Ligand SMILES: Nc1ncnc2c1ncn2[C@@H]1O[C@H](COP(=O)(O)OP(=O)(O)OP(=O)(O)O)[C@@H](O)[C@H]1O
């Protein structure tokens with residue numbers, strides 16, 4: 001393999017990792033910004049999305065990429081239920097919510113373990129080892145599609161926040177809840193919508209990862225570590241920061257995979273965090 | 289008509305407002321005066337549903353609104369300009385203004401209202417200013433933006449909490465001019481102020497709040513003749 005091929009491989013893998021990292025962190029920081037909640041259960045929603053996709057494909061015989069649509073709809077329903085019966089009671093309780101969300105993480109993981117067992121599963125994509133040819137370069141088609149879907153989702157969500165009426169209201173509540181209410185904005189409704197978007201995007205991310213890597217009920221912690229690393233690096237709550245930080249961590253991890261065995265590549269994220277926290281404790285793009 | 293009857297409010301178990309009553313009729317400009325810590329802001333917040341009243345009632349055209357949440361109160365036509373900066377700092381001036389379009393009527397009238405508002409506050413009306421992030425406006429410009437934003441919702445009643453706070457004297461003059469013009473258009477205004485001299489010159493009526501109780505009430509000219517007002521508030 002010559003150097004340019006290697007460079008392109010690493011670059012594409014970097015994009016692939018970044019796209020998923022950004023997608024999972026997007027929901028986490030959005031929920032943090034609008035609801036002032038550190039959602040420790042975020043990753044368990046991703047795992048739930050993985051199992052939902054698995055069921056749609058193996059039990060209902062759906063095409064895995066078509067299945068993403070009902071999976072997102074299902075996750076939106078889960079989002080609505082968890083908001084109405086859980087999240088709305090944890091608003092404005094201060095730091096105590098951390099315990100509630102840690103409990104939610106355990107509850108969801110344990111329910112999944114009861115239903116699906118502890119074995120690692122993955123969603124059959126049906127694409128096998130097919131490669132996509134980009135000029136002289138080759139890359140696994142599956143990873144390529146997964147990256148495209150998650151980048152498109154992130155782009156769509158960013159545009160929605162920037163341009164739509166609801167998006168503007170979401171940003172307004174994240175900047176000041178009281179000022180938003182004075183504008184006649186129903187902050188509870190906006191927080192419900194935000195929560196549902198966050199949960200659905202986590203579910204989508206989990207389904208996409210499930211197509212590429214095996215997962216188990218307790219595998220969410222890995223996603224959580226990545227999401228928190230990206231969020232901290234990007235400055236919790238800054239969407240622009242999330243995108244830049246996601247690319248930084250994804251690209252670096254891809255580069256270091258040359259020298260490091262894959263099991264310890266997440267260490268890269270940690271090293272980054274420690275570095276950033278030493279130099280700029282509020283994150284690179286903090287909202288301050 | 290906006291009526292407040294025997295309103296009591298507090299924080300924790302500290303009562304701050306004691307059975308306060310006042311009214312704001314159609315087309316009126318009424319002030320609430322009082323020193324620091326008298327309870328003016330607390331009163332306005334209770335009217336806007338930002339603090340739960342302990343007792344008494346708030347009536348809008350005879351209907352009770354004191355059990356409603358803030359967004360519902362706003363949708364009934366009450367616009368509130370808080371004491372502290374409340375722009376959305378990471379949105380442009382234009383986005384801030386557009387967020388106030390919370391009724392069909394306000395959306396329809398957007399262009400026209402915007403022209404009127406720009407006429408009142410020329411400082412924030414240029415094309416470049418409209419695209420500027422609200423958080424980067426000067427303190428005075430932010431105050432104007434918040435008032436302009438309140439007007440964009442075509443309010444039935446306008447509640448202003450110390451709009452002149454922190455403004456340079458020349459800007460204070462401009463601001464009072466703007467308040468007079470908004471009043472002349474027929475918007476009823478409830479004005480909380482510490483700038484007693486200027487306020488008494490433009491209002492129809494005023495109430496004086498001391499330690500959470502209304503101690504005086506009268507027309508602008510009546511109050512400016514009263515010895516207590518002259519000594520404690522006008523310093524003459
Ligand atoms: N969140 C709060 N918790 C406890 N006490 C409060 C709170 N906010 C205000 N107070 C107290 O209530 C009293 C009235 O405060 P308020 O802000 O209504 O006064 P004000 O008339 O608006 O004064 P100023 O002119 O300085 O703005 C003060 O004694 C203040 O310390």
Ligand SMILES: [Mg+2]
Pocket residue numbers: 328329330371449
């Ligand atoms: Mg005050």
